[in-house]
Amino acid sequence: MRRGDIYRVHKPEGDPRRHRSFVIVSRQRLIDSAYSTVIAAPIFTEGDGLSTQVAVGPEEGLKHHSWIVCDNLRSLRKADLTQFLGSLSWGKLKELDEALRVALELD
Numbered sequence: 001m002r003r004g005d006i007y008r009v010h011k012p013e014g015d016p017r018r019h020r021s022f023v024i025v026s027r028q029r030l031i032d033s034a035y036s037t038v039i040a041a042p043i044f045t046e047g048d049g050l051s052t053q054v055a056v057g058p059e060e061g062l063k064h065h066s067w068i069v070c071d072n073l074r075s076l077r078k079a080d081l082t083q084f085l086g087s088l089s090w091g092k093l094k095e096l097d098e099a100l101r102v103a104l105e106l107d
Contacts, residue, residue: 001024001031001038001078001081002024002028002031002087003024003025003026003027003028003031003093004023004024004087004088004092004093004096005023005024005084005086005087005088006021006022006023006024006043006056006060006061006062006084006085006086006087006088007021007022007024007040007081007082007083007084007085008020008021008083008085009021009022009076009080009081009083010080010083012042012074012076012080020042020043021042021043021062021066021085022040022041022042022043022074022076022081023040023041023043023056023068023088023096024038024039024040024081025039025040025041025070025073025096025100026038026039026040031078036077036078036079037075037076037077037078038075038076038078038081039073039074039075039076040073040074040075040076041068041069041070041072041073041074041096041100042068042069042072042074043056043062043066043067043068043069044066044067044069045064045065045066045067046067047066047067047069050071051098051099051102052069052070052071052099052102052103053067053068053069053070053071053099054067054068054070054092054095054096054099055067056068056088056092059089060085060086060087060088060089060092061085061086061087062085062086068096068099070096070099070100070102070103071103073103
């Protein structure tokens with residue numbers, strides 16, 4: 001499991017959908033630790049092109065063009081991340097970093 005990996009989660013808590021895809025945004029040190037959860041950003045099929053959203057699609061292992069939404073971060077159990085879909089490229093990781101920086105108002 002790596003930062004930037006995309007997983008499909010079955011019935012994520014508080015989500016009305018049966019499945020939702022998420023991209024892991026936690027730092028690698030946390031992911032590799034014994035801690036049971038990671039921070040992830042949900043992926044939606046619709047987006048507004050906001051600076052806190054990153055466009056993704058089949059190149060990253062998804063069926064449809066979609067949007068990573070950095071304004072809606074979630075804590076997910078590592079045990080629930082079993083259906084690997086794909087990974088973000090280095091360039092997409094840079095876009096994700098910038099979207100997270102805007103969403104969290106970091107300098």
